Every structure is written in structure tokens, then in C-alpha cells.
Amino acid sequence: xxxxxxxxxxxxxxxxxxxxxxxxxxxxxxxxxxxxxxxxxxxxxxxxxxxxxxxxxxxxxxxxxxxxxxxxxxxxxxxxxxxxxxxxxxxxxxxxxxxxxxxxxxxxxxxxxxxxxxxxxxxxxxxxxxxxxxxxxxxxxxxxxxxxxxxxxxxxxxxxxxxxxxxxxxxxxxxxxxxxxxxxxxxxxxxxxxxxxxxxxxxxxxxxxxxxxx
Numbered sequence: 565x566x567x568x569x570x571x572x573x574x575x576x577x578x579x580x581x582x583x584x585x586x587x588x589x590x591x592x593x594x595x596x597x598x599x600x601x602x603x604x605x606x607x608x609x610x611x612x613x614x615x616x617x618x619x620x621x622x623x624x625x626x627x628x629x630x631x632x633x634x635x636x637x638x639x640x641x642x643x644x645x646x647x648x649x650x651x652x653x654x655x656x657x658x659x660x661x662x663x664x665x666x667x668x669x670x671x672x673x674x675x676x677x678x679x680x681x682x683x684x685x686x687x688x689x690x691x692x693x694x695x696x697x698x699x700x701x702x703x704x705x706x707x708x709x710x711x712x713x714x715x716x717x718x719x720x721x722x723x724x725x726x727x728x729x730x731x732x733x734x735x736x737x738x739x740x741x742x743x744x745x746x747x748x749x750x751x752x753x754x755x756x757x758x759x760x761x762x763x764x765x766x767x768x769x770x771x772x773x774x775x776x777x778x
Contacts, residue, residue: 595658598636607759608638610723610770614694615642617721617753617772626689626719628670632677632710633696635659640668643692653684677706681713690719694770697724697734704737711746711777718777720747726754726769738773750775 602608618629627649631639634652636659643650647668653675654660660672673684677696691714696702707722714720724734741747753772 595636595656595662598659598662608695608757609759610755610757611638611694612642613755613770614639614692614721614723614772615644617774618643618690618692618719621719621721621774622690623719625717628685628688629690629692630684630688630713631669632691632693632722634663634669634672635695637663637666637668639692639694641666651685651688677702677709681709684713686713686715688714688718690714691722692720693722695723697722697728699725699728703732704734707734707737707741707773708746711741714777716777720773720775720777722773723755723770724773725757726771729771734773738775745778748776748778 618626627645629640629643629645629650631637631650631652634640634654635656637652640647640650640652640663648670650669651671651673652660652663652669653673654663655674655676657674660674663669664672675681675684691710697704710720710722729735738747738750742750751774753774754769755772757768757770
């Protein structure tokens, strides 16, 4: 099986995950080959799109950065920031271990976004994510709890699979947050997630949710 074929299989199986425990077990099995078989094999350009959006919108004070669902560190790698201003959060200890070996982060947190985030700093100047809100167990609920880890004025750029966004009514939660003055106006940018064709998700799109905490 080629790296591209392996990447296709990994992606298609990942879309079937439905619980936090499913995710932990699944990424334990292929963390060591994630970079080559998945990211390189499928041309995963989603993290680069999130990093580019950050650099386009960020102000001088939009630091430190919280990289949500950081995996093995692709968003941090694309950001190109000093490690002492980027923290990573992921549910998989195996993925975090590999991210730690790359020297891209100040600190790393093992986090389930459906549970309490109280152990995390509440003074981030930016909160970014690529690939976390895709399918499975994670709906729009964490959009509320993630506000608690950021200071007022913080920049949010959260990628959400476009089909997932519509199916789980992310817009309803965003409208509620805007209506309660928890966040400013939301901008949506559509980006292509993969640069290589040949699998059933090769044309998948993500929406970058871009807003600031008020």
C-alpha cells in the first residue's frame, strides 16, 4: 500500500470516530506515521490556511497562541513563531509526544474539549484550530468553552469542515454568541483542505470561523 493509499484509509476511518475514547485509541495507533502517511500522502494544506489567516488578521498583541487539536504540530510549524509564544492542546498523548519532539511549543496540554478546560491558561491572545472540528464527537459546544481560555480581544480562527458546520448547526451557536456580545462579528472564509486528488474527501472544504472575543 502506498503512502497515499494509507493516508486515504486513515482519513476515511478517522471520519467514523464518534467519542473522545475512539479518538484517543485511533490516534494512538497511527501517531508515528501521521506526518508521512496522512499529511504528506494527502497534501494536507489546511494548517497552512489557518496559519496564513492568523498572519493576515493578527495584531501585535495577539499572543500567545493556543493551537487547539494540535496533533503533531502542523499549525505551529506553518505559523513560524517562536516556540515560547505557542501552546498546543490535543486529546492524544502520542500525538503530543511527537509534537513535543519538534520543539515548536512552549508547553503542551492533553485536553478533551468536551470536558473542563480549567487547567489551561486563560490569557491567550489567539486561539487557532485546523482539523479538530471535522466529524464525530465534536460539535459546536466547545466554541463557548474556548472563550474561557482567551483574554478579551483575542483573535479566533477555527476551521470547521463545511458539511459538519451545516449538519451540526454551528451557525446557531455563533449567532447566540454574537447576540450575547460574547464575540464580535463572525467572518467565514472557505478553504480547500487537501491538495491531492484521488479519494472521496479530496474536494472537502473547511470554513475558517474568524472573530474576536469581546
